[in-house]
Amino acid sequence: MEFRQMEYVLALAEERHFTRAADLAGISQSGLSSAIRSLEDELGTSLFRRTTRRVEPTAAGLALLPHARAMLDEAAQARDAVVRVSRTVTGSLRVGAEQCLGLVDVAGLLERFHRRYPLVETEFVQSGSHELVESVRAGGLDVAFVATTRHLASVRHVPLGHEPVVLLTSPAHPLAHTDPTWEQLEGQDFVDFGSSWGVRTLNDEAFAAHGVTRRVRCSVNDVHTLLDLVRRGLGIAIVPQHVAAKPQAAELIRHSLHGASVADWTVSAISPRQDRADLPAGMLLELLGESHATAESAVTAGSTGVQEPVTAPEPSPVPARAGDLAQ
Incomplete structure (x- = not known):
């Protein structure tokens, strides 16, 4: 078992999705798939059950998780100890x-x-x-x-x-079970973040580009409050994809956004x-680089692996179907 394999196991167990786990681990989807299969071959058992929409750890996979976390924690502590004394x-x-x-x-x-x-x-x-x-x-x-x-x-x-942004509605909203167009969003009540948030600017620019006027009835500075207000029917919202995957959004309906004017x-x-690498800020960025290393050798090594059937983010974590927001 290798250090990087433990990172991949934890990423896949957390995301339950090969594409998102690969993004989290900084590796290609095929590379992640190949590494997991190689580990399963080495251990002689399946670590994950795969479907076309979701990935779940098996009993063996669940048994491995605490040891994988311990291995990564010990490695990080060892590196930090060496840096601290040197x-x-x-x-x-x-x-x-x-x-x-x-x-x-x-x-x-x-x-x-x-x-x-x-x-x-x-x-x-x-x-x-x-x-x-x-x-x-x-x-x-x-x-x-x-x-x-x-x-x-x-x-x-x-x-x-x-990552893309998505539209969230409550199950009771009139647009919840349709494929709304941008024109159908005209005049709708929205919940959005304050003007200083990056996603608010992204949303405002997208609506302006499509010539659509919206009403922001609730302006918040907290992700969970936004999700709660949408759930209670006070408006609909456009949020980054990972926000829509939060447990607090489980009851909400997610719609994909399409159109050339929708930026990631x-x-x-x-x-x-003027920041210097030998100052604390530079050292924080150096540490960030360690955490977000792309691991090109791992990508190359896994490039011949068989790709998992999931090649795009699953449509929605909620039971109701998600509509596509057409141009």
């Missing part, structure tokens, strides 16, 4: 992030940074992406994790990933251009 780092680090980014575990990253550099005083704030970009540009933050592509030319930015939701790490 690189004495002091100073301060100011970090910001938009809530619930999905593509990066900010809390886990800060935990590892603190464990590796315990003498660095770390401050963390949550805010909307546009406010975070301005704070980095003004020198108020050393690193920020944002979900916008606006005004990034003046800062260093490293894209961490992207993109997450990036940003920092001032």
